[in-house]
Amino acid sequence: MTTSDQACYEPQRWVLQFCHGYDGPFLDCARQYAVLFKGTPYKVCTVYLTGEPSAEVERGSASDEVIFLDYSSAQVRGLKLGAIRDFRRIAASRDYALCIAHRFKPIYVALLGSSLTVIGVHHAFGDYKRRSRQLFANFFRKRLVLLGVSNAVRDDMRACLPAWPAERIETLYNRIDVEAVQAEQVSREAARELLGLPPDAWVVGNVGRLHPDKDQATLIRGFALALRQLPAGSLLAIMGSGRLEAQLKTLAAELGVSEAVRFLGQVPSGRRYFKAFDVFALTSDHEPFGMVLLEAMAAGVTVLASNCGGAPEVVGEPEALFALGDDATLASRLSAASTIEWREGEHAVKGCFTDAGAYARFWSLPSVVCLMQTRKS
Incomplete structure (x- = not known):
């Protein structure tokens, strides 16, 4: 069997990216994380919890597949059971290596709607100041890794989750092309x-x-x-x-x-x-x-x-x-x-603060290295 024949039989590896929406800077945030897998064996499926389908957003997401769940903000308040069911269906549709989720609500849905390891990206201060969120994060800590968009955000999370090892709450800066x-x-x-x-x-x-x-x-x-x-x-x-x-x-x-x-x-x-x-x-x-x-x-x-x-x-x-x-x-x-x-x-x-710099940083993070090694084994 030739190398190309072997490639045809090898299962495709995917990463699932889950975003709250694509308003403001968050479309580029999706792009930033999708391009981390450019040139790797992984393809990226990006899912938007809110926001209508848009060809422009599809192009801007730099992903191999884009799914719009098209929920309104009102529909994803409270327990978010519908969103959890939809996410469970998507997560079960192929063999995903991991999920990258932006902001707390997608992290919540991803953890409850799948058994995937979740890299939770936080773009704001105070996301874990509430006791209920601290309890939630601690419950799922074995398959949750947290990234802050700056050291300031990282340190805010570390202060709220003092029992966590430092390597599970790290910084990956925002960046631009x-x-x-x-x-x-x-x-x-x-x-x-x-x-x-x-x-x-x-x-x-x-x-x-x-x-x-x-x-x-x-x-x-x-x-x-x-x-x-x-x-x-x-x-x-x-x-x-x-x-x-x-x-x-x-x-x-x-x-x-x-x-x-x-x-x-x-x-x-x-x-x-x-x-x-x-x-x-x-x-x-x-x-x-x-x-x-x-x-x-x-x-x-x-x-x-x-x-x-x-x-x-x-x-x-x-x-x-x-x-x-x-x-x-x-x-x-x-x-x-x-x-x-x-x-x-x-x-x-x-x-x-560039895509190239973030790529090097992401693939050298101890939590990512460990996760990918575990996945290969």
């Missing part, structure tokens, strides 16, 4: 024209919901404090919408900087236009990771961030950080950024 993101991004001139920004202004950018978690109030105050030291005609451009819009506009008026603060509203595919900014400033109070920082770095933009959550791990430079709510330090950081000629590549995306 740098070349793909850069290919999407339009030129500085085109971005400014689309956003209605002057071609020659020095622009501080921010992207995010207008929500207390994003703390754009500190951003506006810091910008107002720095404005006299910034180049003439400098602007603050905030891309996003939310319930604080009126309050933030009032704050800008009270500080006398209304003319210098532009509220751009919700901009579809906003990362395409990051080259419009000279500096990107993130003032969030508990960002688990800060994907938007990577997208700004890919555009070659100087980044500043509050020193909390996962952002310091992404930025990595003390002089680019400021304490949460510290508008005075933010002002000094903005002033410095406007006068320092940053070296080309100063804020290049580090290797650990």
